[in-house]
Amino acid sequence: MNTWQSTSPAIACRLCGSQAVRPVLSDQAFSRTYTSYWCDYCDVMQTLGDVESISPDYIYLAPEALDDAHIYLQTKHKRSAFDQWLNLFHRRSCRAEGSSFSVMDIGCGVGGFLTFARASGADTFGFDASKAQVERCRRDHPRTRMAYSLEEYALKLGGQPLVDAITMWDVFEHIRNPLEFLQQIQSACHPQTLVYVSVPSGAINPLKARLARLLGRGAGLIPWEHVFYYTKKSLPAIFERAGFEVVETGAVRAYRRAWSPHELLRRIAHSLLSPTRYSFQIYVLARIKSAPPPL
Template identity: 30%
Template structure:
């Protein structure tokens, strides 16, 4: 990210409508600017003074970043090698004894649906990424998963009179360019009083700025919305959900932090011939260096897990 000059900000239209509460938001002075390598577009970070949501402008999704493997994570999705997402673990801690129909929006490789099926839910899922859906079918043998937009799926479900007892969306909300419209669709798909749950990245996580410098995964056109706990609660309450509970989650075990640091050193240092000799010493130092992020991740974990209740009456 770079910073715009004061003159550039004055010459631009720095007043936009907040994606979370429809209030007028102004860019900070100086404002953060991101030039996305994926599509060469320029985005500016906005901060709403009303609901505290941070969002990138222009808000316009670019689906090509998913199937085109624009980011490293999608390679893991497509090969079926992704470990179970640690930020989804809290979902399984307090599910009601009643099992029903579950829908996972942005189900990816189907890992969450597979686990829900194992405890008695009837799993259904949609994703924009055809390669990930293929993994869900082949690896987890999930039949009711499809490549679909939420609009098309909602329309088809409405024709069939279908609703779901549990609707989840992990690492999906931060991708939305119209979050309130998205949450309205979630309400229509969830039975009255049903459970809605999922996760988003924690914008206040440990070393967030450093993390963003290592890669573009938390920047547009991949992520458009940055949430704090307060901003997330306000968005769900504005959308009409009740019993909104948001907790931090996603801290890595110490061994995984060591492994990630070692892999990072090797990947970065091997790119420069004159620095390759440092790979082994850095790997040896990784266990000691991992202590700080291990502590930091417990004080400010990487993700926010949310759980709430759909309104008791179905929205029109």
């Protein structure tokens, strides 16, 4: 969802510039090998070297691939996490429950979250890099557009939206230039706007990668798509660095799948690990830093 592309052969952390990064895993796709590294200074895992500027699997999705299973992942699968967001928003936004508000979902997909938000009183905005998904979304949410950046979205929409909430569900880990991206979205924020991001945590990934190697399997971490994996330490840190004040951070409620023995074990593990560094999915809620009062 951006235009960054590596041209340098140097292997260094994209956030702090340190070359003291250590490889965590390599995986192959599109006849190429992608390698992710860990930076101890930033507590972040990232894919370094040449990476496509936009997640390739996602943007080239064909309209016929948008089947029921695909749509489920953006709707019922995340419903408990959407409920958690709504509670957070009402608790932190100073708005009366039931009052109208506006929300912009970046990476809105087919509009699963926007439909949930509208049922709670929201005016809906959003953009997405996938043409197939936005075309579906736009049937229900006419102010959504296909765009790679807020600037492009504003141009296509015919104006810059200023909204009460910005959300990114499983999007921020795809963003190649996260600091610049967070700075850009501030132009859609007023002082009370609450920005929410939900991402898979990277804290357990070095262990997952070692286990996968021992078992001779892939780790399923798709480094060509998920170019950054943050932790409970690094996710709020990058928001602070980009000029946000972090309001709250924590574990996202489990995304749900149909009951099975594996799902039961997954939910038990999710519940046990949520209070720890190793929670599966993490969020941050932030607002732009207020200007200091005049002297």
